[in-house]
Amino acid sequence: MSKFQFPQSIASRPVYGTLAPRPGKAHLMMADAEGAEALLDLAAQAGARDSGLMAKAHILYLPRQTGEAFVDRLRALNPAQFYVGPSFDAALPRLRRVLSDAHMGLQVYLAGTEGLIGRAAAELAAAGIPVGSVQTEHRGSVARRMQCVHCKGITEDVITDPFVCAHCGLNLFVRDHYSRRLAAFQGVCIDAEDPGNVPEPVELYR
Amino acid sequence: MSAAPQKAKAGAEKIDVVVSAVVPINELVTRFEFQRPDGAPFPPFSAGAHTVVEMKDKGRTRLNPYSLMSDPADAGTYAISVRRDDQGRGGSLYLHRHVKPGDRLTITYPVNLFPVDLRGRKHVFLAGGIGITPFLAMIAQLETLGARWELHYSVRNEALGTYADQLTARHPGKVHVYYDDRKQAIPLGDLLDGQPLGTHVYVCGPKGMIDWVHRTAADHGWPDAHVHSEEFLAPQPGKPFEVRLCKSDMTILVGENESLLEAMERCGVEAPFLCRGGACGQCETDVVEHDGTFIHRDHWLEEDQQASGTKIMPCVSRFVGKALVLDR
Numbered sequence A: 001m002s003k004f005q006f007p008q009s010i011a012s013r014p015v016y017g018t019l020a021p022r023p024g025k026a027h028l029m030m031a032d033a034e035g036a037e038a039l040l041d042l043a044a045q046a047g048a049r050d051s052g053l054m055a056k057a058h059i060l061y062l063p064r065q066t067g068e069a070f071v072d073r074l075r076a077l078n079p080a081q082f083y084v085g086p087s088f089d090a091a092l093p094r095l096r097r098v099l100s101d102a103h104m105g106l107q108v109y110l111a112g113t114e115g116l117i118g119r120a121a122a123e124l125a126a127a128g129i130p131v132g133s134v135q136t137e138h139r140g141s142v143a144r145r146m147q148c149v150h151c152k153g154i155t156e157d158v159i160t161d162p163f164v165c166a167h168c169g170l171n172l173f174v175r176d177h178y179s180r181r182l183a184a185f186q187g188v189c190i191d192a193e194d195p196g197n198v199p200e201p202v203e204l205y206r
Numbered sequence B: 001m002s003a004a005p006q007k008a009k010a011g012a013e014k015i016d017v018v019v020s021a022v023v024p025i026n027e028l029v030t031r032f033e034f035q036r037p038d039g040a041p042f043p044p045f046s047a048g049a050h051t052v053v054e055m056k057d058k059g060r061t062r063l064n065p066y067s068l069m070s071d072p073a074d075a076g077t078y079a080i081s082v083r084r085d086d087q088g089r090g091g092s093l094y095l096h097r098h099v100k101p102g103d104r105l106t107i108t109y110p111v112n113l114f115p116v117d118l119r120g121r122k123h124v125f126l127a128g129g130i131g132i133t134p135f136l137a138m139i140a141q142l143e144t145l146g147a148r149w150e151l152h153y154s155v156r157n158e159a160l161g162t163y164a165d166q167l168t169a170r171h172p173g174k175v176h177v178y179y180d181d182r183k184q185a186i187p188l189g190d191l192l193d194g195q196p197l198g199t200h201v202y203v204c205g206p207k208g209m210i211d212w213v214h215r216t217a218a219d220h221g222w223p224d225a226h227v228h229s230e231e232f233l234a235p236q237p238g239k240p241f242e243v244r245l246c247k248s249d250m251t252i253l254v255g256e257n258e259s260l261l262e263a264m265e266r267c268g269v270e271a272p273f274l275c276r277g278g279a280c281g282q283c284e285t286d287v288v289e290h291d292g293t294f295i296h297r298d299h300w301l302e303e304d305q306q307a308s309g310t311k312i313m314p315c316v317s318r319f320v321g322k323a324l325v326l327d328r
């Protein structure tokens, strides 16, 4: 099962729900990797009640390491528009275009990793849709998008704590302190007082 | 530093004012303008705020909330517009009949329960009747900021279209007026569908209109956070009932024509409030014991809280039954 229950943490740490169909004039769905399963579940839930959901849906999907595993099943949902792309950055111009053409009544569904959900939510907030108005569901990897608070560089898909900043090489401690604007958790130097004294990295949530 | 426990105060801080103008707008609505006796500027307020006006009416203190309708950029004057309610509890009649330029009154510091969400890309105002008042201040504020807005204003007829002509003349193209007597209605569904992403809608008017807007917006896929409303309830009369106030150690009788909050105030109990209309939550009071039925009328408590019988909002809610004991 690709679902993971995050333990309770500080208020800054985002929490995720379970996607449910809502009335809307158009539906924008964005997912990466196992996030596809959440969209399949959403379509199944809507199936009985609202067969029009997919007819008004635009799916942006980034398979990442899952390759072709979910692509055909998503296509079989018959969304009005279906885009498959290699990365968030590759999909970004399309996402922005969709948002610039959209009107109120657009429902947004985000599913997959925290990096995808956070970056899409930041784009939506910039387009006028606040975080609380978007449905999200976490699926797949618990890897995090981290910002080094020292050099400001972003390291994607961090899976251990501590980890080495991909930009400045400092040993960083993984915090739950989150920036919605940057869509990243904060990483703070763990051996500043005693350089070289770095605990053995452990996998997140293991 | 630890946060000191805050003592719940009865209402917001007060300001003494002089009535500087009384301007009849039409058959039912009159504008009252206030200044400070020493000519000092008023505290700044944000559009959508209300003030509670204190009236000494033959030994009885009336406290009625009214939206501030004046331009928030004008610190010299506060203005409210009051619709005369002949069937009401008397506050509006008192203002219409007895308050003249030069009179002294006391009002509270403004409190805003209906602010403009300035993150919005565009603001759509829906007003019904006297519900226009907060929007007059909002329009002034958004004009100063250069923000996008439009107003859809439903009135009974031309003669009762409070400020409709003035608004239409000043903002042609942005103001749309609908007349009941010409069978015109706000085309809500079409209006909601065409709006750009990031639009917020605000409604102030009768309860039916507010419910209609919330329902329709949800059906059309609008997130809750983009739909704002304000409705001040006036307390309703009801059967007199007795209440035991255990902290104050007294038993009081709530009369037919007063609210529980007013009865407590009459008996000298310092009870907290801000809106006096069931909207702000400030007056929330714990029920210690009860044997009877609550008549909850507020917009504050959740349905399950209302059903639990452990809380009451004394500004608008009542009680019928044998015994009620409150933690006040």
Ligand code: FES
Binding pocket: B272, B273, B274, B275, B276, B277, B278, B279, B280, B281, B282, B283, B284, B298, B300, B313, B314, B315, B316
């Ligand atoms: S005073 Fe605001 S809810 Fe009672």
